[in-house]
Amino acid sequence: MKFLATALGFASAAGAHTLFTTFYVDGENQGDGTCVREPTDASKGNFPIYPLDGEAMACGSGGEIAAGYVCPASSGAQLTFEFRASPSYESSGVIAEGHKGPCTVYIKKVDDMFSDSASGSGWFKIWEDGYDVESDTWCTDTLIANNGHLSVDLPTGLPSGYYLVRPEVLALHAAVDGDPQFYTSCAQIFIESGPEIELEIPEKYEVSIPGYLTSDDASLTFNIYETPLGEYPIPGPDVYIPTSESIGSKQTQKDGVIPSGCLAKNANWCGEALDTYSTQDGCWASAEVCWNQADTCWDSVPPSGHSGCTTWNDYCTKIGDNCEAGNYAGLPDFDLSEIFADVPGPIPTPYGSFETTPVTGGESSDDSSDDASTTAKAASTTKVASTAQEAAAEETSVHSAAATTTAKAAVTTDEPVAEPTYVYEIPEVSEVATSTYSASPExxxxxxxxxxxxxxxxxxxxxxxxxxxxxxxxxxxxxxxxxxxxxxxxxxxxxxxxxxxxxx
Missing domain, CATH: 3.30.60.10 (Endochitinase-like)
Incomplete structure:
Protein backbone atom coordinates (compact mmCIF):
# COMPACT_ATOMS: atom_id res chain seq x y z
CA MET A 1 0.00 0.00 0.00
CA LYS A 2 2.86 2.35 0.76
CA PHE A 3 4.28 1.68 -2.68
CA LEU A 4 0.91 2.41 -4.30
CA ALA A 5 0.56 5.67 -2.38
CA THR A 6 4.04 6.76 -3.38
CA ALA A 7 3.35 5.93 -7.01
CA LEU A 8 0.17 7.98 -6.97
CA GLY A 9 1.76 10.93 -5.22
CA PHE A 10 5.00 10.96 -7.21
CA ALA A 11 4.33 9.65 -10.70
CA SER A 12 6.75 10.23 -13.58
CA ALA A 13 7.31 13.79 -14.75
CA ALA A 14 5.29 13.32 -17.94
CA GLY A 15 2.27 11.88 -16.15
CA ALA A 16 2.35 13.73 -12.84
CA HIS A 17 2.99 17.33 -13.80
CA THR A 18 0.88 19.66 -15.92
CA LEU A 19 0.96 22.73 -18.17
CA PHE A 20 -1.64 25.17 -19.49
CA THR A 21 -1.22 24.78 -23.26
CA THR A 22 -4.43 25.61 -25.08
CA PHE A 23 -6.74 28.61 -24.87
CA TYR A 24 -10.42 28.94 -25.79
CA VAL A 25 -12.46 32.13 -26.13
CA ASP A 26 -16.23 31.62 -25.87
CA GLY A 27 -15.62 27.94 -26.59
CA GLU A 28 -13.53 28.55 -29.72
CA ASN A 29 -10.17 26.78 -29.77
CA GLN A 30 -7.43 29.31 -30.54
CA GLY A 31 -4.94 26.54 -31.39
CA ASP A 32 -2.35 24.77 -29.26
CA GLY A 33 -0.03 27.38 -27.77
CA THR A 34 -1.60 30.33 -29.62
CA CYS A 35 -1.63 33.47 -27.43
CA VAL A 36 -0.04 31.47 -24.59
CA ARG A 37 3.32 32.16 -22.94
CA GLU A 38 4.87 28.70 -22.70
CA PRO A 39 8.24 27.61 -21.27
CA THR A 40 11.15 27.92 -23.69
CA ASP A 41 12.58 24.54 -22.66
CA ALA A 42 10.13 21.93 -23.93
CA SER A 43 11.89 19.14 -22.03
CA LYS A 44 10.82 20.81 -18.77
CA GLY A 45 7.59 22.32 -20.04
CA ASN A 46 5.31 20.72 -17.45
CA PHE A 47 7.66 21.10 -14.49
CA PRO A 48 6.58 23.04 -11.36
CA ILE A 49 7.71 26.64 -10.91
CA TYR A 50 10.61 27.47 -8.60
CA PRO A 51 11.50 29.53 -6.60
CA LEU A 52 8.49 31.05 -4.88
CA ASP A 53 10.03 34.53 -5.05
CA GLY A 54 11.24 34.23 -8.65
CA GLU A 55 9.80 36.17 -11.58
CA ALA A 56 8.75 32.87 -13.20
CA MET A 57 5.89 32.75 -10.66
CA ALA A 58 4.12 35.37 -12.78
CA CYS A 59 3.74 33.55 -16.11
CA GLY A 60 5.89 30.46 -15.75
CA SER A 61 9.37 29.60 -16.95
CA GLY A 62 10.20 31.96 -19.80
CA GLY A 63 7.00 33.86 -19.10
CA GLU A 64 8.64 37.28 -19.32
CA ILE A 65 8.93 36.67 -23.08
CA ALA A 66 5.70 37.62 -24.84
CA ALA A 67 4.01 35.19 -27.20
CA GLY A 68 3.73 36.48 -30.75
CA TYR A 69 -0.05 36.68 -30.83
CA VAL A 70 -2.76 38.25 -28.68
CA CYS A 71 -6.27 36.78 -28.84
CA PRO A 72 -9.24 39.17 -29.02
CA ALA A 73 -12.04 38.75 -26.47
CA SER A 74 -15.24 40.64 -25.84
CA SER A 75 -16.20 42.06 -22.46
CA GLY A 76 -17.59 39.28 -20.29
CA ALA A 77 -16.33 36.53 -22.61
CA GLN A 78 -15.89 33.00 -21.33
CA LEU A 79 -12.24 31.97 -21.22
CA THR A 80 -11.22 28.32 -20.98
CA PHE A 81 -7.76 27.00 -20.15
CA GLU A 82 -6.69 23.47 -21.06
CA PHE A 83 -4.11 21.76 -18.85
CA ARG A 84 -2.20 18.69 -20.04
CA ALA A 85 0.19 16.30 -18.34
CA SER A 86 1.77 15.76 -21.77
CA PRO A 87 1.93 19.29 -23.25
CA SER A 88 2.18 18.11 -26.88
CA TYR A 89 -0.70 15.68 -26.28
CA GLU A 90 1.36 12.61 -27.08
CA SER A 91 -0.70 10.96 -24.37
CA SER A 92 -3.88 11.93 -22.57
CA GLY A 93 -4.07 13.02 -18.95
CA VAL A 94 -4.30 16.20 -16.91
CA ILE A 95 -2.31 15.86 -13.69
CA ALA A 96 -1.59 12.96 -11.32
CA GLU A 97 -4.57 12.14 -9.10
CA GLY A 98 -2.37 12.44 -6.03
CA HIS A 99 -1.37 16.01 -6.95
CA LYS A 100 -4.31 17.54 -5.11
CA GLY A 101 -4.77 21.24 -4.55
CA PRO A 102 -6.55 24.50 -5.40
CA CYS A 103 -6.86 26.45 -8.64
CA THR A 104 -7.01 30.22 -9.08
CA VAL A 105 -7.13 32.66 -11.98
CA TYR A 106 -5.46 36.09 -11.91
CA ILE A 107 -5.46 38.92 -14.43
CA LYS A 108 -3.25 41.96 -15.07
CA LYS A 109 -3.68 44.91 -17.43
CA VAL A 110 -0.61 45.93 -19.43
CA ASP A 111 -0.03 48.93 -21.66
CA ASP A 112 2.43 47.15 -23.96
CA MET A 113 2.12 43.37 -24.21
CA PHE A 114 5.59 43.05 -25.69
CA SER A 115 7.60 45.23 -23.33
CA ASP A 116 5.75 45.44 -20.00
CA SER A 117 6.87 42.99 -17.35
CA ALA A 118 4.58 40.13 -16.37
CA SER A 119 6.10 39.99 -12.90
CA GLY A 120 5.42 42.74 -10.39
CA SER A 121 2.32 44.59 -9.24
CA GLY A 122 -1.09 44.92 -10.88
CA TRP A 123 -2.40 41.37 -10.49
CA PHE A 124 -5.79 40.54 -8.99
CA LYS A 125 -7.76 37.33 -8.64
CA ILE A 126 -10.99 36.78 -10.60
CA TRP A 127 -11.71 33.14 -9.70
CA GLU A 128 -10.78 30.44 -7.20
CA ASP A 129 -11.67 26.93 -6.11
CA GLY A 130 -10.07 25.04 -3.24
CA TYR A 131 -11.29 22.11 -1.16
CA ASP A 132 -14.87 21.07 -0.47
CA VAL A 133 -14.94 19.45 2.97
CA GLU A 134 -18.35 17.82 2.58
CA SER A 135 -17.51 16.04 -0.69
CA ASP A 136 -13.77 15.66 -0.01
CA THR A 137 -13.10 17.19 -3.43
CA TRP A 138 -10.21 19.42 -4.51
CA CYS A 139 -10.19 21.73 -7.51
CA THR A 140 -7.69 19.40 -9.17
CA ASP A 141 -10.24 16.58 -8.88
CA THR A 142 -12.73 18.72 -10.80
CA LEU A 143 -10.04 19.70 -13.31
CA ILE A 144 -9.36 16.02 -14.01
CA ALA A 145 -13.10 15.29 -14.28
CA ASN A 146 -13.35 18.13 -16.83
CA ASN A 147 -10.48 16.69 -18.90
CA GLY A 148 -8.13 19.52 -17.99
CA HIS A 149 -10.54 22.34 -18.80
CA LEU A 150 -11.08 25.28 -16.44
CA SER A 151 -13.48 28.08 -17.45
CA VAL A 152 -14.00 31.59 -16.10
CA ASP A 153 -15.97 34.64 -17.20
CA LEU A 154 -14.11 37.87 -17.88
CA PRO A 155 -15.37 40.59 -15.52
CA THR A 156 -17.52 43.09 -17.40
CA GLY A 157 -15.93 46.02 -15.56
CA LEU A 158 -12.56 45.71 -17.33
CA PRO A 159 -11.83 48.55 -19.75
CA SER A 160 -10.63 47.81 -23.27
CA GLY A 161 -6.97 46.97 -23.65
CA TYR A 162 -4.32 44.30 -23.29
CA TYR A 163 -4.35 41.80 -20.42
CA LEU A 164 -2.42 38.82 -19.15
CA VAL A 165 -4.65 36.07 -17.75
CA ARG A 166 -2.95 33.62 -15.40
CA PRO A 167 -4.53 30.27 -14.43
CA GLU A 168 -2.69 28.69 -11.50
CA VAL A 169 -2.76 25.11 -10.22
CA LEU A 170 -1.12 24.34 -6.88
CA ALA A 171 -0.28 20.71 -6.03
CA LEU A 172 0.03 20.02 -2.31
CA HIS A 173 1.15 16.37 -2.30
CA ALA A 174 4.59 17.40 -0.99
CA ALA A 175 3.57 20.52 0.93
CA VAL A 176 4.20 18.90 4.32
CA ASP A 177 7.78 18.38 3.16
CA GLY A 178 8.15 22.07 2.26
CA ASP A 179 7.56 21.59 -1.47
CA PRO A 180 4.29 23.14 -2.71
CA GLN A 181 4.27 22.84 -6.51
CA PHE A 182 2.89 25.62 -8.70
CA TYR A 183 1.93 25.22 -12.35
CA THR A 184 1.11 28.35 -14.32
CA SER A 185 1.53 30.18 -17.60
CA CYS A 186 -0.32 33.14 -19.10
CA ALA A 187 -2.75 33.82 -21.93
CA GLN A 188 -2.55 37.14 -23.78
CA ILE A 189 -5.84 38.83 -24.63
CA PHE A 190 -7.17 42.11 -25.97
CA ILE A 191 -10.58 43.20 -24.63
CA GLU A 192 -12.28 44.95 -27.52
CA SER A 193 -15.34 46.62 -25.99
CA GLY A 194 -14.97 47.25 -22.28
CA PRO A 195 -16.46 50.24 -20.44
CA GLU A 196 -14.73 53.58 -20.98
CA ILE A 197 -13.27 53.85 -17.48
CA GLU A 198 -9.91 53.58 -15.80
CA LEU A 199 -9.09 50.29 -14.11
CA GLU A 200 -8.63 51.03 -10.42
CA ILE A 201 -8.02 47.99 -8.24
CA PRO A 202 -8.73 48.43 -4.52
CA GLU A 203 -5.53 47.96 -2.53
CA LYS A 204 -6.81 44.94 -0.62
CA TYR A 205 -7.26 42.99 -3.86
CA GLU A 206 -4.14 43.95 -5.81
CA VAL A 207 -1.02 41.83 -5.38
CA SER A 208 2.48 41.57 -6.73
CA ILE A 209 3.59 38.30 -8.30
CA PRO A 210 6.02 37.17 -7.02
CA GLY A 211 5.45 38.44 -3.49
CA TYR A 212 1.81 37.45 -2.97
CA LEU A 213 2.79 34.33 -1.01
CA THR A 214 5.43 33.24 1.49
CA SER A 215 6.71 29.75 2.17
CA ASP A 216 5.13 29.61 5.65
CA ASP A 217 1.61 30.51 4.50
CA ALA A 218 -0.95 28.02 5.79
CA SER A 219 -2.11 27.43 2.22
CA LEU A 220 1.37 26.23 1.23
CA THR A 221 2.09 24.01 4.24
CA PHE A 222 -1.32 22.32 4.38
CA ASN A 223 -1.22 18.57 5.08
CA ILE A 224 -3.60 16.89 2.64
CA TYR A 225 -3.01 13.50 4.28
CA GLU A 226 -4.46 14.48 7.67
CA THR A 227 -7.70 12.77 8.64
CA PRO A 228 -10.21 14.28 8.91
CA LEU A 229 -9.19 17.11 6.62
CA GLY A 230 -10.28 20.56 7.79
CA GLU A 231 -10.97 23.77 5.91
CA TYR A 232 -8.32 24.81 3.39
CA PRO A 233 -7.34 28.51 3.16
CA ILE A 234 -7.03 29.29 -0.57
CA PRO A 235 -3.82 31.25 -1.22
CA GLY A 236 -3.83 34.87 -2.31
CA PRO A 237 -6.30 37.74 -1.92
CA ASP A 238 -10.08 37.66 -2.14
CA VAL A 239 -11.62 37.41 -5.59
CA TYR A 240 -12.31 40.83 -7.13
CA ILE A 241 -14.82 41.04 -9.98
CA PRO A 242 -15.48 44.59 -11.24
CA THR A 243 -18.73 44.81 -13.18
CA SER A 244 -20.24 47.43 -15.44
CA GLU A 245 -23.43 47.68 -17.47
CA SER A 246 -21.88 50.15 -19.91
CA ILE A 247 -20.03 49.07 -23.03
CA GLY A 248 -17.64 51.44 -24.75
CA SER A 249 -17.07 51.70 -28.48
CA LYS A 250 -15.18 48.76 -29.96
CA GLN A 251 -11.44 49.34 -29.87
CA THR A 252 -9.03 48.19 -32.57
CA GLN A 253 -6.27 45.80 -31.62
CA LYS A 254 -2.95 46.94 -33.06
CA ASP A 255 -0.36 44.59 -31.57
CA GLY A 256 -0.14 40.82 -31.76
CA VAL A 257 -2.92 40.45 -34.32
CA ILE A 258 -3.11 36.94 -35.75
CA PRO A 259 -2.60 37.31 -39.54
CA SER A 260 -5.68 36.48 -41.57
CA GLY A 261 -3.63 35.06 -44.45
CA CYS A 262 -1.87 32.23 -42.59
CA LEU A 263 -1.61 29.13 -44.78
CA ALA A 264 -0.59 27.14 -41.71
CA LYS A 265 -0.23 28.01 -38.03
CA ASN A 266 1.69 26.51 -35.15
CA ALA A 267 1.21 28.22 -31.78
CA ASN A 268 2.43 31.76 -32.52
CA TRP A 269 3.99 31.09 -35.93
CA CYS A 270 2.26 31.75 -39.24
CA GLY A 271 3.10 30.22 -42.63
CA GLU A 272 2.74 33.05 -45.15
CA ALA A 273 1.69 32.73 -48.79
CA LEU A 274 4.41 31.92 -51.33
CA ASP A 275 4.87 33.41 -54.79
CA THR A 276 3.65 31.16 -57.55
CA TYR A 277 5.99 30.33 -60.43
CA SER A 278 6.25 29.06 -63.98
CA THR A 279 10.02 28.65 -64.33
CA GLN A 280 12.75 26.52 -62.78
CA ASP A 281 14.29 29.51 -61.00
CA GLY A 282 10.90 30.58 -59.71
CA CYS A 283 10.20 27.08 -58.40
CA TRP A 284 13.46 26.87 -56.45
CA ALA A 285 13.03 30.42 -55.16
CA SER A 286 9.62 29.52 -53.70
CA ALA A 287 11.06 26.32 -52.23
CA GLU A 288 13.83 28.31 -50.52
CA VAL A 289 11.36 30.80 -49.02
CA CYS A 290 9.22 27.88 -47.84
CA TRP A 291 12.16 26.18 -46.11
CA ASN A 292 13.23 29.45 -44.48
CA GLN A 293 9.76 29.78 -42.99
CA ALA A 294 9.93 26.15 -41.87
CA ASP A 295 13.20 26.86 -40.05
CA THR A 296 11.54 29.74 -38.20
CA CYS A 297 8.66 27.48 -37.22
CA TRP A 298 10.91 24.73 -35.88
CA ASP A 299 13.04 27.24 -33.99
CA SER A 300 9.92 28.47 -32.18
CA VAL A 301 8.27 25.13 -31.34
CA PRO A 302 6.78 25.35 -27.81
CA PRO A 303 6.03 22.44 -25.46
CA SER A 304 2.47 22.23 -26.86
CA GLY A 305 3.76 20.70 -30.09
CA HIS A 306 4.83 21.08 -33.71
CA SER A 307 1.93 19.79 -35.82
CA GLY A 308 1.82 23.01 -37.87
CA CYS A 309 5.55 22.86 -38.55
CA THR A 310 5.25 19.25 -39.71
CA THR A 311 2.46 20.20 -42.10
CA TRP A 312 4.48 23.11 -43.49
CA ASN A 313 7.53 20.85 -43.79
CA ASP A 314 5.53 18.45 -45.97
CA TYR A 315 4.40 21.37 -48.13
CA CYS A 316 7.99 22.51 -48.72
CA THR A 317 9.02 18.95 -49.54
CA LYS A 318 6.31 18.69 -52.19
CA ILE A 319 7.41 21.97 -53.78
CA GLY A 320 11.01 20.72 -53.86
CA ASP A 321 9.91 17.39 -55.37
CA ASN A 322 8.11 19.28 -58.14
CA CYS A 323 11.23 21.35 -58.84
CA GLU A 324 13.31 18.16 -59.01
CA ALA A 325 10.81 16.60 -61.41
CA GLY A 326 10.77 19.64 -63.69
CA ASN A 327 7.17 20.51 -62.82
CA TYR A 328 7.10 24.32 -62.82
CA ALA A 329 3.34 24.75 -63.24
CA GLY A 330 2.88 26.67 -60.01
CA LEU A 331 2.41 25.84 -56.36
CA PRO A 332 1.10 22.34 -55.66
CA ASP A 333 -2.32 21.62 -54.23
CA PHE A 334 -1.91 20.90 -50.54
CA ASP A 335 -4.15 20.84 -47.47
CA LEU A 336 -2.64 23.51 -45.23
CA SER A 337 -5.53 23.91 -42.80
CA GLU A 338 -4.59 24.32 -39.15
CA ILE A 339 -4.31 21.07 -37.23
CA PHE A 340 -6.05 21.00 -33.86
CA ALA A 341 -5.44 18.35 -31.23
CA ASP A 342 -8.58 16.45 -30.31
CA VAL A 343 -10.51 18.30 -27.63
CA PRO A 344 -10.49 15.80 -24.74
CA GLY A 345 -14.02 16.56 -23.59
CA PRO A 346 -16.85 19.13 -23.46
CA ILE A 347 -15.99 22.69 -22.47
CA PRO A 348 -17.33 23.33 -18.94
CA THR A 349 -19.16 26.48 -17.99
CA PRO A 350 -17.68 28.56 -15.15
CA TYR A 351 -18.77 27.44 -11.69
CA GLY A 352 -18.68 28.98 -8.23
CA SER A 353 -20.19 32.13 -6.80
CA PHE A 354 -18.28 35.28 -5.94
CA GLU A 355 -19.03 38.84 -4.91
CA THR A 356 -19.01 41.48 -7.64
CA THR A 357 -18.22 45.18 -7.39
CA PRO A 358 -20.02 47.64 -9.73
CA VAL A 359 -17.66 50.28 -11.12
CA THR A 360 -18.71 53.60 -12.63
CA GLY A 361 -17.00 56.77 -13.73
CA GLY A 362 -13.54 55.26 -13.50
CA GLU A 363 -13.83 54.58 -9.77
CA SER A 364 -14.45 51.25 -8.08
CA SER A 365 -16.13 50.98 -4.72
CA ASP A 366 -13.89 49.94 -1.83
CA ASP A 367 -16.50 50.04 0.93
CA SER A 368 -15.30 48.00 3.87
CA SER A 369 -18.72 46.39 4.09
CA ASP A 370 -19.00 43.69 1.46
CA ASP A 371 -22.78 43.53 1.86
CA ALA A 372 -23.10 47.25 1.09
CA SER A 373 -20.80 47.38 -1.92
CA THR A 374 -21.21 44.05 -3.63
CA THR A 375 -23.79 41.64 -4.93
CA ALA A 376 -23.65 37.90 -5.43
CA LYS A 377 -22.49 36.77 -8.87
CA ALA A 378 -24.69 34.00 -10.19
CA ALA A 379 -22.78 31.17 -11.82
CA SER A 380 -23.24 27.59 -12.91
CA THR A 381 -23.85 25.30 -9.95
CA THR A 382 -22.47 22.35 -11.89
CA LYS A 383 -18.76 21.70 -11.65
CA VAL A 384 -18.46 18.96 -14.24
CA ALA A 385 -19.12 19.72 -17.91
CA SER A 386 -22.21 18.22 -19.49
CA THR A 387 -22.28 16.30 -22.72
CA ALA A 388 -23.66 18.10 -25.76
CA GLN A 389 -27.01 16.37 -25.28
CA GLU A 390 -27.29 17.63 -21.70
CA ALA A 391 -26.14 21.18 -22.41
CA ALA A 392 -29.55 22.63 -23.31
CA ALA A 393 -31.22 21.31 -20.16
CA GLU A 394 -28.32 22.51 -18.02
CA GLU A 395 -28.46 26.00 -19.57
CA THR A 396 -32.15 26.27 -18.66
CA SER A 397 -31.38 25.20 -15.09
CA VAL A 398 -28.57 27.71 -14.74
CA HIS A 399 -30.72 30.57 -16.02
CA SER A 400 -33.47 29.65 -13.56
CA ALA A 401 -30.97 29.59 -10.69
CA ALA A 402 -29.58 32.95 -11.75
CA ALA A 403 -33.04 34.49 -11.81
CA THR A 404 -33.77 33.15 -8.33
CA THR A 405 -30.47 34.46 -6.97
CA THR A 406 -31.13 37.90 -8.46
CA ALA A 407 -34.60 38.04 -6.94
CA LYS A 408 -33.29 37.13 -3.50
CA ALA A 409 -30.52 39.71 -3.74
CA ALA A 410 -33.10 42.44 -4.25
CA VAL A 411 -34.71 41.87 -0.84
CA THR A 412 -33.56 44.31 1.84
CA THR A 413 -33.93 43.66 5.56
CA ASP A 414 -32.58 45.19 8.74
CA GLU A 415 -31.03 41.88 9.75
CA PRO A 416 -27.59 40.77 8.55
CA VAL A 417 -27.92 38.93 5.27
CA ALA A 418 -26.81 35.31 5.46
CA GLU A 419 -24.28 34.17 2.92
CA PRO A 420 -26.03 32.25 0.11
CA THR A 421 -25.51 28.50 -0.03
CA TYR A 422 -24.71 27.01 -3.42
CA VAL A 423 -25.11 23.32 -4.11
CA TYR A 424 -22.59 21.78 -6.49
CA GLU A 425 -22.65 18.51 -8.35
CA ILE A 426 -19.33 16.95 -7.43
CA PRO A 427 -17.58 14.40 -9.66
CA GLU A 428 -16.95 11.00 -8.19
CA VAL A 429 -13.22 10.66 -7.69
CA SER A 430 -11.46 7.35 -7.21
CA GLU A 431 -10.07 6.91 -3.73
CA VAL A 432 -6.34 7.46 -3.37
CA ALA A 433 -4.37 5.38 -0.90
CA THR A 434 -2.91 7.18 2.08
CA SER A 435 0.50 8.64 1.31
CA THR A 436 3.70 7.68 3.06
CA TYR A 437 3.66 11.23 4.39
CA SER A 438 2.49 11.13 7.97
CA ALA A 439 0.26 13.73 9.52
CA SER A 440 1.86 16.18 11.84
CA PRO A 441 1.54 15.22 15.53
CA GLU A 442 -1.68 16.56 16.99
Missing part, protein backbone atom coordinates in the same frame (compact mmCIF):
# COMPACT_ATOMS: atom_id res chain seq x y z
CA UNK A 443 -1.13 19.82 18.79
CA UNK A 444 -3.04 20.28 22.01
CA UNK A 445 -1.31 23.23 23.56
CA UNK A 446 -2.90 26.65 23.51
CA UNK A 447 -1.21 29.60 21.89
CA UNK A 448 0.86 31.58 24.36
CA UNK A 449 -0.53 34.76 22.82
CA UNK A 450 -4.14 33.70 23.34
CA UNK A 451 -5.68 35.23 26.48
CA UNK A 452 -9.20 33.85 25.97
CA UNK A 453 -8.43 30.42 27.34
CA UNK A 454 -9.83 28.85 24.17
CA UNK A 455 -7.93 26.33 22.11
CA UNK A 456 -6.27 27.81 19.03
CA UNK A 457 -7.91 26.37 15.91
CA UNK A 458 -5.80 23.89 14.00
CA UNK A 459 -8.50 22.72 11.59
CA UNK A 460 -9.81 26.11 10.44
CA UNK A 461 -13.03 25.92 12.47
CA UNK A 462 -14.04 28.30 15.27
CA UNK A 463 -16.94 29.47 17.42
CA UNK A 464 -19.00 28.32 20.36
CA UNK A 465 -19.69 24.82 19.05
CA UNK A 466 -15.99 24.10 18.67
CA UNK A 467 -14.58 25.94 21.68
CA UNK A 468 -11.81 27.18 19.39
CA UNK A 469 -10.47 30.65 18.63
CA UNK A 470 -8.81 31.84 15.45
CA UNK A 471 -6.48 34.20 17.29
CA UNK A 472 -3.02 32.76 16.69
CA UNK A 473 -4.26 30.21 14.12
CA UNK A 474 -2.24 29.61 10.95
CA UNK A 475 -5.53 29.87 9.03
CA UNK A 476 -5.97 33.51 10.08
CA UNK A 477 -6.99 35.47 13.17
CA UNK A 478 -10.61 36.23 12.20
CA UNK A 479 -13.60 33.97 12.90
CA UNK A 480 -16.34 34.40 10.28
CA UNK A 481 -20.05 34.21 11.02
CA UNK A 482 -19.99 30.73 9.47
CA UNK A 483 -17.36 29.54 11.95
CA UNK A 484 -14.34 29.54 9.63
CA UNK A 485 -10.91 31.00 10.42
CA UNK A 486 -9.29 33.30 7.88
CA UNK A 487 -7.75 36.66 7.20
CA UNK A 488 -9.89 37.86 4.32
CA UNK A 489 -12.75 40.36 4.26
CA UNK A 490 -15.42 37.67 4.49
CA UNK A 491 -13.84 36.46 7.74
CA UNK A 492 -12.90 39.77 9.38
CA UNK A 493 -15.76 42.14 8.51
CA UNK A 494 -19.54 41.77 8.60
CA UNK A 495 -20.59 38.99 10.99
CA UNK A 496 -17.11 38.37 12.36
CA UNK A 497 -17.27 36.67 15.80
CA UNK A 498 -15.09 38.84 18.05
CA UNK A 499 -15.35 36.37 20.94
CA UNK A 500 -13.48 33.80 18.88
CA UNK A 501 -10.92 35.91 17.04
CA UNK A 502 -9.93 39.38 15.94
CA UNK A 503 -12.30 41.48 13.82
CA UNK A 504 -11.60 44.52 11.64
Missing amino acids: QTSESSGNESGLKVSEDGRCGGETGQTCEGSTFGNCCSKKGKCGRKTRHCSCGCQSAFGICD
